[in-house]
Amino acid sequence: MSLLAVEGLGIRFGGLHAVKDVGFSLKAGEIVSVIGPNGAGKTTLFNMISGVYTPGSGRVLLEGEDVTGLDPYLLARRGLSRTFQNLQIFQAMTVLENVMSGFHLRERGPVLADLFALPGSRRRSREAEEGARRLLARVGLERAAEREAGALSYGALKRLEIARALALEPKILLLDEPAAGCNAVETEEIDHLIAEVAAEGTAILLVEHDMKMVMRISNHIVVLDHGEKIAEGDPAAVSRDPRVIEAYLGAQAQESTHAHG
Amino acid sequence: MKLSAKHSTLLLLALIIALAPIFFPSAYYFRIGSVVFVNAVAVVGIVILTGYAGQISLGHAGFSGIGGYACALAPVHLGLHPALAAVLGAVVSGVMAYLVGRPILRLKGYYLAVASLGFGILVSMVLANETAITGGPDGIKVADLGLRTLLADAGVPLTNAQFWYAFSGICLLIGSWLALNLHDSPTGRALRALHGSEIAARTVGVDVARAKVTAFVISAVYASVAGSLIALQNRMITPDVAGYMHSIEMVTMAVLGGAGSVLGAILGATILTLLPQALTVFQQYEQIMLGLVMMLVMIFMREGLLPSLTALVRGRGE
Amino acid sequence: MTELLQFLLSGITVGAVYALVALGFTIIYNASDVVNFAQGEFVMLGGMITVFAYKAGLPIPVAALFAILLTAAIGVAFNRVAIETARGAPVVSLIIITIGASIFIQGVAQVVFGKELHRLPSFSGDDPIRILEATILPQSFWVIGGAMVVFVGLWLFFTRTLLGRAVLATSNNRVAAQLVGINTGFVMTLSFGLSAGIGALAGVLITPITLTSYQVGIALALKGFAGAMLGGMGNPKGALIGGLMLGLLESVTAGYLSSQYKDAVAFVVILAVLFAMPQGLFGRKATERV
Incomplete structure (x- = not known):
């Protein structure tokens, strides 16, 4: 059975179909990428799957259960976690605290225990801290642990967000342009990290502009254009698909006329 | 052993409270000191709500009103000891905060500000108009806490001003200790996370509506305790304690010093309590000063005095 | 029946003032997403400046015009000095800035105009x-x-002029408005000036009935705000209907229930609206962008 299934998903913004009738599915350990030109509806699709937007039509199934339109915090409890294209970092907290917040579901307890710093509360904090330090080491940020997150570079923040999402030990991880703004070395690191996480059995849904990376690590690719799925298949098949080439070339052609005009 | 930030903050606070009386020119300063501490207790509650969770309330004085009038009314009508009356006031405030907050905190932005403002004004109207019970705008007398007599019997004679200085100072220390505990706890991280990015807080599993209600209820209890302290210390209470201006003062004290930090908030409470005392000659300019301070700090030092100054000093040091 | 009619007439009169204050809120809110808690001070300034200009010997129409223009200028200055400078600050900061402005203006008015009540003769006897x-x-x-x-x-x-449409466009989407060449800074200036001027006009019109003092602003701001919430924040039609409804509710409450709790109506309305229908009667639902 698939871990995540999307069926006929769609949403309209002011009469305009931002996403229309999109469907695909993900199995454990699989990396599925969603690609398409700018404005194709990739992030909107992510926002619907992760509960940020309520879909206008269609269903999202998590392990066969209908979770359409559930609040993100309820999806998090069912094992779905995500990162954001335009970073959503807790700026005023330290790097370590950012990742510790990813342990929220495991570290939360009675509020009174937290107010009075009872041993149970301190133990849960300590465990979250240990887990967070391990994750920071994994994304190469262990030395920045005590710094305020707002002071980090863009590439480092991208990795911080991934670490925070991993702290939930998700069954399904949605990554929205994890390598955007990263240099070649950083991209390769993220590349390895994603493959590693998938190898541990997490299903990964990826939106990414770096085509080399997408072709290298994806098991399956879904292509969107103008909010609709125009193709899907393995990387080799997709890269040969004439509709995909047209969508991309069409977009490029438009961009170049813009540049010249 | 190196002291944690929490313990050094508490130690610093305790030392200031304990040693400040050495420099008091007259006994009157004990009285001013206790007013500062009581205000600071309420403001530490605002730190939890505004500084940690990023929510704003313009009606917290309403909870101070509940706490204060509980101390006046419960001993008379229910036969409760004044200390238990304060506890009752805190419980009622917490329950009210829950009832008001639960439906509203699901909404975003300025809705809590508006709803709490409405709530606070309604409380102060009831207190001023239900003269038969509350004594109306002139206020009502409050029973003696009785602790000072107990201390005197036990061989610790204190003047009234000294006693309230010490008692409210200890209350402030306890309040600060709890707030600092919360800051570095799972709940505190959840609150600060939703302050930083509500959407990201939701994706890591924080039930945002519930977290906001938690912060609202805790801060309401702080405001209620502060109201009780005012009532017990003055041996009387008036509806002003629940007034709009009192709510605004609380928020201003918190943001002036730095709503994110307990120490900053206490600094803000100190400055705004002492300023009118120092400026009694310029009393008619008090509002102008208050308004100007609110605007200038929010425009030029968004983090508040203490964090901005700390950043400045650190910047120089590097 | 006579009684009810009497309450309705006085309700519509105060309701019209609340509607104007609510409209002032709406204009600024639409242009900048700022809830301007100093809106009531514009009303106070309008009445107060007219009183003093009239006392100084100006005929009432001239005094009123002077008050409206001066208040509009104060609104524009407030936007330039405080709101534009604090652009991008969180909601909490913006709320505190406008409350600070409200307290500041009150403080200045108290020093300049004194603490007593001021009256203005009716325009037509x-x-x-x-x-x-x-x-x-x-x-x-x-x-x-x-x-x-x-x-x-x-x-x-708003419907017939290019400038009005530019303001509407800005309120719908600031960035998009900038992209199509609308000077959004000017739109902000215009909104604050317009809003302050409308507030001042309300103050001029109501002062002969209610008198004025330096501290009338807060209550008016809160009630105008309640009207705006009731109608649906950000909707001018909602401001009109919400303001009128609040005025009617108040005068009926004062007449049939309790004059002491007349002023409580606005806050009960605020809480009831938030509990039951946060979008108000005509509000629009916002979709959050991430």
Whole structure:
């Protein structure tokens, strides 16, 4: 059975179909990428799957259960976690605290225990801290642990967000342009990290502009254009698909006329 | 052993409270000191709500009103000891905060500000108009806490001003200790996370509506305790304690010093309590000063005095 | 029946003032997403400056015009000095800035105008006019008529003029408006000036009935705000209807229930609206962008 299934998903913004009738599915350990030109509806699709937007039509199934339109915090409890294209970092907290917040579901307890710093509360904090330090080491940020997150570079923040999402030990991880703004070395690191996480059995849904990376690590690719799925298949098949080439070339052609005009 | 930030903050606070009386020119300063501490207790509650969770309330004085009038009314009508009356006031405030907050905190932005403002004004109207019970705008007398007599019997004679200085100072220390505990706890991280990015807080599993209600209820209890302290210390209470201006003062004290930090908030409470005392000659300019301070700090030092100054000093040091 | 009619007439009069204050909120909120808690001070300034200009020897129409223009200028200055400078600050900071401005303006008014009540003669005498069995002051017609002129004028401005449409476009999407070449800074200036001017006009019209003092602003701001919430924040039609409904509710409450709790109506309305229908009667639902 698939871990995540999307069926006929769609949403309209002011009469305009931002996403229309999109469907695909993900199995454990699989990396599925969603690609398409700018404005194709990739992030909107992510926002619907992760509960940020309520879909206008269609269903999202998590392990066969209908979770359409559930609040993100309820999806998090069912094992779905995500990162954001335009970073959503807790700026005023330290790097370590950012990742510790990813342990929220495991570290939360009675509020009174937290107010009075009872041993149970301190133990849960300590465990979250240990887990967070391990994750920071994994994304190469262990030395920045005590710094305020707002002071980090863009590439480092991208990795911080991934670490925070991993702290939930998700069954399904949605990554929205994890390598955007990263240099070649950083991209390769993220590349390895994603493959590693998938190898541990997490299903990964990826939106990414770096085509080399997408072709290298994806098991399956879904292509969107103008909010609709125009193709899907393995990387080799997709890269040969004439509709995909047209969508991309069409977009490029438009961009170049813009540049010249 | 190196002291944690929490313990050094508490130690610093305790030392200031304990040693400040050495420099008091007259006994009157004990009285001013206790007013500062009581205000600071309420403001530490605002730190939890505004500084940690990023929510704003313009009606917290309403909870101070509940706490204060509980101390006046419960001993008379229910036969409760004044200390238990304060506890009752805190419980009622917490329950009210829950009832008001639960439906509203699901909404975003300025809705809590508006709803709490409405709530606070309604409380102060009831207190001023239900003269038969509350004594109306002139206020009502409050029973003696009785602790000072107990201390005197036990061989610790204190003047009234000294006693309230010490008692409210200890209350402030306890309040600060709890707030600092919360800051570095799972709940505190959840609150600060939703302050930083509500959407990201939701994706890591924080039930945002519930977290906001938690912060609202805790801060309401702080405001209620502060109201009780005012009532017990003055041996009387008036509806002003629940007034709009009192709510605004609380928020201003918190943001002036730095709503994110307990120490900053206490600094803000100190400055705004002492300023009118120092400026009694310029009393008619008090509002102008208050308004100007609110605007200038929010425009030029968004983090508040203490964090901005700390950043400045650190910047120089590097 | 007579009683009810009497309450309705006085309700519509105060309601018209609340509607104008609510409209002022709406204009600024639409242009900048700022809830301007200093809106009531514009009303106070309008009445107060007119009183003093009149005392100084200006005829009432000139004094009123002077007050409206000066208040509009203060609104523009407030936007330039405080709101524009604090652009991008979180909601909490913006709320505190506008409350600070409200307290500051009150403080200055207290020093400049004094603490006592000030009166202004009615524009067309004080002989009550009989409608069926009830009576109404001529000044009430000025208030209601003034509100109607403002609402119709603004409706024309927003629907028929290029500038008005630019303001609407900015309120819908600031970035998009900038992209199509709308000077959003100017739109902000215009909104604050317009909003302050409308507030001042409300103050001018109502002062002969209610008198004025340096501290009338807060209550008016809160009630205008309640009207705006009731109608649906950000909707001018909602501001009109919400303001009028609040005025009617208040005067009926004062008449039939308790005059002490007349002022509580606004806050009960605020809480009830938030509990039951946060979008208000005509509000729009916002989709959050991530």
